[in-house]
Amino acid sequence: xxxxxxxxxxxxxxxxxxxxxxxxxxxxxxxxxxxxxxxxxxxxxxxxxxxxxxxxxxxxxxxxxxxxxxxxxxxxxxxxxxxxxxxxxxxxxxxxxxxxxxxxxxxxxxxxxxxxxxxxxxxxxxxxxxxxxxxxxxxxxxxxxxxxxxxxxxxxxxxxxxxxxxxxxxxxxxxxxxxxxxxxxxxxxxxxxxxxxxxxxxxxxxxxxxxxxxxxxxxxxxxxxxxxxxxxxxxxxxxxxxxxxxxxxxxxxxxxxxxxxxxxxxxxxxxxxxxxxxxxxxxxx
Numbered sequence: 001x002x003x004x005x006x007x008x009x010x011x012x013x014x015x016x017x018x019x020x021x022x023x024x025x026x027x028x029x030x031x032x033x034x035x036x037x038x039x040x041x042x043x044x045x046x047x048x049x050x051x052x053x054x055x056x057x058x059x060x061x062x063x064x065x066x067x068x069x070x071x072x073x074x075x076x077x078x079x080x081x082x083x084x085x086x087x088x089x090x091x092x093x094x095x096x097x098x099x100x101x102x103x104x105x106x107x108x109x110x111x112x113x114x115x116x117x118x119x120x121x122x123x124x125x126x127x128x129x130x131x132x133x134x135x136x137x138x139x140x141x142x143x144x145x146x147x148x149x150x151x152x153x154x155x156x157x158x159x160x161x162x163x164x165x166x167x168x169x170x171x172x173x174x175x176x177x178x179x180x181x182x183x184x185x186x187x188x189x190x191x192x193x194x195x196x197x198x199x200x201x202x203x204x205x206x207x208x209x210x211x212x213x214x215x216x217x218x219x220x221x222x223x224x225x226x227x228x229x230x231x232x233x234x235x236x237x238x239x240x241x242x243x244x245x246x247x248x249x250x251x252x253x254x255x256x257x258x259x260x261x262x263x264x265x266x267x268x269x270x271x272x273x274x275x276x277x278x279x280x281x282x283x284x285x
Contacts, residue, residue: 001079001080001081002078002080002081003080003081003082003083003137003141003142003143003146004022004024004075004080004081004082004083004137005021005022005023005024005082005083005085005130005133005134005137005146006023006024006025006026006071006075006082006083006084006085007023007024007025007026007084007085007086007126007127007130008025008026008027008028008063008086008087008094009025009026009027009028009038009039009040009063009264009265009266010028010039010087010091010092010094010122010123010126010264010266010267011025011085011087011123011124011126011127011130011264012123012124012126012127012234012261012262012263012264012267013025013124013127013130013131013261014261014262015040017131021131021134021135021138022134022138023130023134024071024082025040026063026067026068026071027039027040027041027063027067028060028061028062028063028087028092028094028265028266029060029061029062029063029064029266030043030048030058030059030060030265030266030269031058031059031060031061032051032056032057032058032059037265038067039060039264039265039266040264040265043265044265045237045262045263045264045265045268046237046262047265048265048268048269049236049237049268049272049273050237052168052268052269052272052273053273058265058269059269060265060266060269060270062092062093062094062097063094063097065097065101068097068098068101069101069104069105072101072102072105072112072114073105073108073109075112075113075114076105076108076109076111076112076114077109079111080113081113081114081143082113082114082115083114083115083116083117083133083143083146083147083150084098084114084115084116084117085117085119085126085129085130085133085150085154086098086116086117086118086119087119087121087122087126088118088119088120088121088122088126088194088197088198089118089120089197090120090196090197090198091122091197091198091199095116095118098116099116102114102116113143115143115147117147117150117151117154118197119150119154119157120154120155120194120196120197121154121157121159121194121197122159122194122199122267123159123161123234123263123264123267123277123279124232124233124234124259124261124277124279125157125158125159125194125232125279127232127234127259127261127279128153128157128230128232128259128279129150129153129154129157131230131259132149132150132153133146133149133150136149153281156281156282156283157279157280157281157282158193158194158218158219158222158223158278158279158280158281158282159193159194159277159279160191160192160193160202160215160218160219160277160278160279161191161192161193161234161271161275161276161277161278162189162190162191162192162205162208162211162212162215162275162276162277163189163190163192163236163271163272163274163275164189164208164236164238164272164273164274164275165272165273165274167272168269168270168271168272187206187207188204188205188206189204189205189206189207189208189211190202190203190204190205191203191204191205191211191214191215191218193218202218212244212245212248212276213248215245215276215278216248216249216252219249219253219278219280220252220253222280222282222283223280223281223282223283224281224282224283226253226255226280227253227254227255229255229257229280229281230257230258230259231246231249231255231257231258231259231278231279231280232258232259232260232261232277232278232279232280233245233246233249233258233259233260233261233276233277233278233279234260234261234262234263234275234276234277234279235260235261235262235263235274235275235276235277236262236263236268236271236272236273236274236275236276237262237263237268237273237274238273238274238275238276239260239262241274241276242260242276243260245276245278246258246260249278263275263277
């Protein structure tokens with residue numbers, strides 16, 4: 001019997017990390033017109049961002065029921081234990097669907113040992129929680145120990161990000177078209193965060209350099225022992241900006257450990273190219 005860590009593609013974890021840590025990933029769905037894609041499987045983020053830069057629009061939805069069912073049945077049939085760490089229930093129906101699927105599988109496999117956690121996290125905020133869980137499981141921690149660690153870390157995860165173009169937030173209903181038009185004229189960049197699992201606008205700052213500086217201020221205000229943390233940075237196909245952010249954080253706080261990755265297709269379809277997000281633990285318990 002093994003302990004398997006399961007998540008969904010909203011965790012934005014790199015494929016090589018997923019493979020090396022034996023993580024099961026259930027892909028969210030992405031749609032372009034009549035075409036249907038699985039996030040990270042049939043549509044890679046670089047392709048999505050290239051399309052968005054050309055004016056293409058994408059929609060997203062939760063994973064297919066059958067994807068969850070196949071994953072959960074495999075756990076039961078192999079006699080493995082599992083912990084599924086889900087994308088925030090405030091941003092997707094993915095968590096609720098997983099509960100329904102688990103109950104269905106339990107009807108056929110009463111011995112299924114699967115915990116489901118609503119992380120209230122997204123992107124690498126979720127990814128860092130999953131990474132920690134996978135490392136604990138690989139180190140021999142019990143299911144109960146991993147579950148406790150997951151719930152504790154998820155509660156403390158900060159998500160601070162900015163987008164390069166307000167147009168994509170307009171499509172998602174987060175910003176009005178008028179505000180986006182004025183913001184574009186004035187070079188205003190929004191800073192957003194995840195609060196209680198919901199995506200919430202936080203501040204508006206003029207100019208990208210000032211946005212980056214303000215993100216560091218927020219890290220100082222909210223973080224605890226930032227220097228010793230593993231800092232997550234995700235980007236919308238803009239590695240240069242992510243590296244700039246890494247250098248700024250390292251210089252200011254002395255951080256040495258970073259986990260940098262490209263935003264996946266399901267999150268990227270709403271955030272857009274040029275998005276920069278930073279993830280760290282706050283000082284709340």
